[in-house]
Amino acid sequence: MQDPIIEKIAGIDLEIVRQGRGRRLLFLHPHLGMYGAQSFIDALAGGAEVLAPSHPGFGRSALPKGMNCVEDLSYYYLELLDALDWREVTLVGASLGGWIAAAMAVKNTSRIAGLVLVDALGAKLGSASKGEFVDFFSTPRLRLEELYYHDAAFARRDIPDLSDEERAVIARNWEATAMYGWNPYMHDPKLRARLYRIHVASLVLWGAHDAIVAASYGKAYSEALPRGTFESIAGAGHFPHIEKPLELARRILDFVNKKASSRNTSGAKA
């Protein structure tokens, strides 16, 4: 992955990685920020032009005063697509990033060609008295690391030994996660009823061993999307982009290319 740079886009100093050529793809990261995403971004950039920002408040991206909810983020990223004049974009959102992607797509898909949700949060699909996601904020840190991954070797045990700067990024990401997702916990109660507006092709990908949010939730999510399909990623937990980066990137690029070819075919028929 290329080194991230800071660029002012749509009024915010944003930490971004922009890499590759081809169809345009916006990657929206989970609450871990860009941690562990290098291989995945490289693999995606082998077949697409990828823009991967740190969300405002995460990493080294600025946080403008007043921006404090996923609704704000979703409007901001729609504005970013306008500012860059990106069209036919595929949104790829992982976990928290999936929530942001869905919140964008219910508002406006004029620049969006497809939606990929990877172990996405954001919608309330079950009963009121039962949370659907593990509570990040009430789980001991090392336990949470174990729950994130299918392969326990991925669990981060090195955090106390990192540099001050690296730990500051982790602390900042954690604070931003609380700001965006504390309550209602990691979802918007209104989102489920708005998903009918997403008419673009939508692929829901789920780590087969996700211990943060079950695959049954992902299936229900895909069923709530007018053009949703569901696929499972073997050998992955909540973060397939970290555990199975090549497999995940391949599935996403297949989806992007299939979409493009079906559009060309239908165009020829017309």
Next chain:
Amino acid sequence: MRIYHFSEQPYPKAWVPENKSIRIVIPNSQCDPKELATIYHERLDEWLHADEMGLDIMINEHHATATCVCPVAAIPLAVLARQTRRARLLTLGYPIANRLDPVRVAEEFAMIDVLSRGRLEMGLVRGIQYEIPLSIRSGVGQMDRFWEAHDLIIKALSTRTGPFDWQGEHFQYPKVNVWPQPWQQPHPPVWITGRSPQNVREIAERGYVLATFLSGYDTRPVFDNYRKTCAELGRPVPGRDRFAYLGIVAIAQDRREAWRRAEIMSGYLRSSSIVAEPFNTPPGYFSVPDAARMLKGAGRPMVTTKDGKKVDAFKGELEDLVKAGIMFVGTPDDVTEQILEFDDKVGGLGHFLMMGHAGHMTHKEACDQITLMAKEVMPRLRKQAAPQVA
């Protein structure tokens, strides 16, 4: 110097080693309502006794914890507003940044002030970090929310011209019109707890009472920040009535008995910080640099003794905790001397908040402590630590 009797109204039966967290996640099946009723009545009776003996009264609240089974400070305050005759009724306090409804807080304060005929001392606190996970608001931007809630409560209590509307960043109301107006005008006195320079500055700017809890001989610089702010603003030197400190008191006619009581009361210190790891550092409660430091592993909370030694504020030896000004232990002479020395070292204390009951201490012992403090310690403190003339 005024003395306030305080108990957290604990349920110490649940302070057992099997409970890895006696806060937040502990099931309420461990609390027997019949036993708790006795606890409530005994603690209320101790406050009535304090009133009769000439002490003032302090109440607090915590949530989902066996350390303090008073989640609604307004309830004992209401009982005591009716049943006591003369004591000041201090709540320290209401965690207003975590409460949904500041107007409801103003209504509770107004009613208690009238019911007590003007004896309410209105304490506002940020709240302990452990309890953030119980709040529907995160720790992010908590102090902004605290000050907006404060502004709204003060305006709600002070307005006499009918409804106003409030459209703030954190709270919005179409009509605010608190009935009744409070007894004390324009509103009851305000107390706020604080330690950080920024927070102390905000408290000093408003001229409120600054309180610290169990900060021991590290209290002086906190109070000095208050005095410094007053000086910078060109105001008179603040009187001792602007400063309050909470310490644990174990007192008896017999010194050995006092140390036995200290041992019992130290159960509060030993247990109070037993809390499951994720609740120690909720996101947003601490600054990013502090939170980043804590990722290296949480250090023990330390406090400085009068001799400059660092001791563990929760696990330290009793003798060290006395030298640190966390506990005040011994005969009435000993305790008087310890409080006067502390008073001198912090530059003058107007309010001594005495945790006079804690842990497994019995009702009889607590009443004895209150009597000794009122009859033997208070007259000497009044005489020797007299209010400053500004």
